[in-house]
Amino acid sequence: xxxxxxxxxxxRIGALVPLTRPGWVEAGRHLLAGLELAVGEVNDxxxxxxxxxxxxxxxxxxxxxxxxxxxxELAQLxxxxxxxxxxxxxxxxxAARADALGLPFLCxxxxxxxxxxxxxxxxxxxxxxxxxxWRVYADFLxxxxxxxVAVVAEPSVYWASGVGILRDHLAPRGGTVIELDARAFxxxxxxxxxxxxxxxxLLLLVGFPEPAVSIVRAVRRDHRLAEIMIGxxxxxxxxxxxxxxxxxxxxxxxxxxxxxxxxGPLGARVEAALGERLAAAPSFVAFEGYDxxxxxxxxLRSHGTDRARVAAAWPRVAVDGTRGRIRFxxxxxxxxxxxxxxxxxxxxxxxxxxxxxxxxxxx
Numbered sequence: 001x002x003x004x005x006x007x008x009x010x011x012r013i014g015a016l017v018p019l020t021r022p023g024w025v026e027a028g029r030h031l032l033a034g035l036e037l038a039v040g041e042v043n044d045x046x047x048x049x050x051x052x053x054x055x056x057x058x059x060x061x062x063x064x065x066x067x068x069x070x071x072x073e074l075a076q077l078x079x080x081x082x083x084x085x086x087x088x089x090x091x092x093x094x095a096a097r098a099d100a101l102g103l104p105f106l107c108x109x110x111x112x113x114x115x116x117x118x119x120x121x122x123x124x125x126x127x128x129x130x131x132x133x134w135r136v137y138a139d140f141l142x143x144x145x146x147x148x149v150a151v152v153a154e155p156s157v158y159w160a161s162g163v164g165i166l167r168d169h170l171a172p173r174g175g176t177v178i179e180l181d182a183r184a185f186x187x188x189x190x191x192x193x194x195x196x197x198x199x200x201x202l203l204l205l206v207g208f209p210e211p212a213v214s215i216v217r218a219v220r221r222d223h224r225l226a227e228i229m230i231g232x233x234x235x236x237x238x239x240x241x242x243x244x245x246x247x248x249x250x251x252x253x254x255x256x257x258x259x260x261x262x263x264g265p266l267g268a269r270v271e272a273a274l275g276e277r278l279a280a281a282p283s284f285v286a287f288e289g290y291d292x293x294x295x296x297x298x299x300l301r302s303h304g305t306d307r308a309r310v311a312a313a314w315p316r317v318a319v320d321g322t323r324g325r326i327r328f329x330x331x332x333x334x335x336x337x338x339x340x341x342x343x344x345x346x347x348x349x350x351x352x353x354x355x356x357x358x359x360x361x362x363x
Contacts, residue, residue, distance in 0.1 A: 132344070182206050208241070
């Protein structure tokens with residue numbers, strides 16, 4: 001009688017990703033590409049103690065309620081941890097549910113400072129808190145001579161937080177933030193308001209493709225606003241859909257991204273592999289996905305798959321990621337374990353060559 005060995009049970013990680021509208025689908029696709037590439041490499045190297053790593057993907061569609069339900073489902077499925085998510089409001093809902101269930105959550109790409117209402121040991125995050133990245137952006141504005149800044153914003157906790165950070169940072173340095181409600185202005189009326197308020201910069205804290213595309217086109221075509229700088233700190237111009245929708249009009253619009261000036265050997269290798277997988281240049285979000293799995297795989301190898309042990313390991317993480325050495329600490333004003341070394345750049349698409357990015361400022 002031949003006894004067949006059962007294959008080892010996989011170690012499961014839940015992945016929250018926006019893959020359908022109204023989520024930012026392109027960002028979700030890049031995030032998932034990074035997650036999947038890293039999982040494949042972990043398994044090619046023997047998995048987690050001989051057990052394969054398995055990604056259990058759930059589409060959040062930028063809906064906090066779907067994310068909460070997905071976290072509960074993934075907990076029932078026995079995942080060792082949950083990872084991912086791009087949208088800050090969705091990640092906040094997922095983090096709260098993971099905290100309540102005692103399920104480790106490594107947030108890949110959402111920056112809202114208050115990711116949880118109370119301090120938690122269960123949640124860690126790779127991208128910088130919004131207060132840090134957006135202060136870097138505010139310093140860029142001041143350095144470029146923009147002290148009178150108009151902000152057109154839609155209702156959102158994330159956008160409101162961004163406006164507050166900009167105002168708090170600019171006001172003591174002689175800057176002024178003029179807040180405009182995106183719901184109250186057509187693109188044409190917004191142009192009239194910009195002329196009236198004499199702003200030298202307009203920041204888009206609105207959804208893509210609309211109303212962002214219509215606003216950019218209207219401003220670009222108004223000769224009275226030829227000197228105004230348009231900015232999109234949340235990073236929309238990073239993705240190919242921005243260039244496809246706006247063409248040359250989408251160039252010269254600075255945004256935040258989380259990459260170093262030069263990638264090291266690991267980052268360069270991963271960049272090439274992601275480019276093949278995506279059939280396009282990978283965004284910083286794809287690198288965030290890869291680094292998420294790099295961290296979780298190391299924690300699972302070193303500390304096992306017990307959820308409490310995974311969460312307890314956040315302060316002991318020391319992993320070489322694609323963008324630098326990753327360690328977590330308790331940053332001032334945040335409630336989760338935070339990678340403090342995330343590189344921050346202000347970048348735009350070169351007007352002379354919109355497919356090429358220019359680094360305008362680092363912080």
